[in-house]
Amino acid sequence: MANIHDVARAAGVSIATVSRHLAGQRIRSTAAVDRAIAELDFRPNTSARGLRLGRHNTVAAIVPDISNPYFAQIVRGLEETIAPAGLRVVVASSNEDADTEVQLLNRLSDAVDAFVLVPAIESDATKLALERIALPTVLVDRVLHEESAFDVVVVDNAAGAELAARHLAGLGHTLLAIISGPQTSLPGRIRHEQFVAAAAEANVEIPERFRKIGQFTQDFGYEATRELLAEPERPTAIFVGNNLMAHGALKALNEAHIAVPAELSMLSFDDFALAELLNPPHSVISRPAGLEGQIAGERILHRLAQPDAPAVKRILPVSLTLRASTAPPPRTAP
Amino acid sequence: MANIHDVARAAGVSIATVSRHLAGQRIRSTAAVDRAIAELDFRPNTSARGLRLGRHNTVAAIVPDISNPYFAQIVRGLEETIAPAGLRVVVASSNEDADTEVQLLNRLSDAVDAFVLVPAIESDATKLALERIALPTVLVDRVLHEESAFDVVVVDNAAGAELAARHLAGLGHTLLAIISGPQTSLPGRIRHEQFVAAAAEANVEIPERFRKIGQFTQDFGYEATRELLAEPERPTAIFVGNNLMAHGALKALNEAHIAVPAELSMLSFDDFALAELLNPPHSVISRPAGLEGQIAGERILHRLAQPDAPAVKRILPVSLTLRASTAPPPRTAP
């Protein structure tokens, strides 16, 4: 690849002049330099510029699972808002693993200007790595510690879980089950706790055997649902903590030929593409994934311009999208 | 951040010794250097190393749409196979736009060692950019030109489309419709052409008004299906060219209260998460997305080790996953 010396030689000027032109300063020989740049197909070397400047015009987005469309939408929202500012985003996946996450953070730390991180779990190692690295960072969807020194963009998980519990209890269900993600992650924990609490407030106690806690995966959703269905006394409604687990739950319900919502109601967190096309259409707590990414992008932009602005926490609203997967419980016990 | 000089000073050696230790050479003062590295939390600067070495231990994956789970799976497969070799992958999305794609290629070209590219369309600009850049590149899922100088990993689109056409024709359908992606992309074109050709071979001619060509998006799938349903004489079976368009088609069918497969059969390319949970379960041509990524990774590894190995083209098999969205056509015309 041609370098700045080649361009300078071709244009008959010094490298300083070329560099100034690149930086937008007025120079005498604009035409000649432009021609040389075009002819030689010169593009400034990223590594050299990064080394010299310490800036890279890049933000890294680290998500727990790149194949979860929900995270993909966050990334798209981020991309949309920072691209106009000349920043590119590179995405990397921690695969829900804290060690991988820390490695990624470390390896990328001197190649990017900021991080948008969806943490795998609330890991102290991650928190420490981030503090050492000391780049502008916004935590999205999950956090690292209840009170955080980082910018945070989350949704109102508590409100969502309460909405779900009240809806189900309001329908008359007294045998509620819940399938939750890791309690070491904010959405996993808050959704679980608040659903249980809101149910209790509506006078329905959720027995231990109806509380399933595991991973945010389709597999866990499937297994947990099967266990629930194997109970001598089945729940009449299930609340599921995210989209992937809901896929698994749906599969288990389908295999067991459970009539939804006639025999059993189901409600889950996170909307998904085909929810309205299922039979019956699936009710969900939906949240604005793209918007989460956009706001994260705005925070990054703001913090890049103003490095020691105080940390900000944004809580985005969720809503209950009622379709047809919930109904009052069946009249008679099996 | 601490640099190599700091470490050298702390350990009482020269920077060369530290550098050698980093490179795995034996040095006398291993313990002291290791301690200094740990205490100072030293990590070699990526930009400096990249500038000096011209290598970055990074491969860039550029996909048309990061929120399409199909591409996410390709990325995961890639990640799996190259991570053990110490390579990281950064993902970027071209949003199905050739200009964005070229920009991404250029901007990343001096920060990565190789590209895994799923091209947006068959763009000469992209082809030229890639040739100029001259990094190891493997094209996945789509190509840039029929005969390529790049490594290529694709699936057998022709076989898939023929499978689909023969299945539908074999059921007795004579009014077939097809919804296809851009003819400027390999999967869009091959699936379209081969489906039409295989149908013709089975003596069913697909009229012009039953051939819808557009984008690989849910929106286009939806619109095209609505147009099809608005025809005075409707098709009795529809073949849809990818997962996103299938989502749209499903939505249109659902809204119009079309009974599938009683009134109309549907078959589409690409399996998707909830296909088996729809009513009826949806039949698809499925392809090994993760495997595509893995093989791409192997090619990258191979080519990094052996830069001028001849270009290789891998064609992966597809299969017909029959569920319940197809059936013989209804007896009587509407």
Add this chain to the structure above:
DNA sequence: TTGTATGCGTTATCAT
């Protein structure tokens, strides 16, 4: 085995 010195390509400082 170790240290010194050079260069990778760029930006910025300092003269001019």
Add this chain to the structure above:
DNA sequence: ATGATAACGCATACAA
């Protein structure tokens, strides 16, 4: 407005 040059952090050729 322009040019020569130092410096960013690292790896290595060369000398010891």
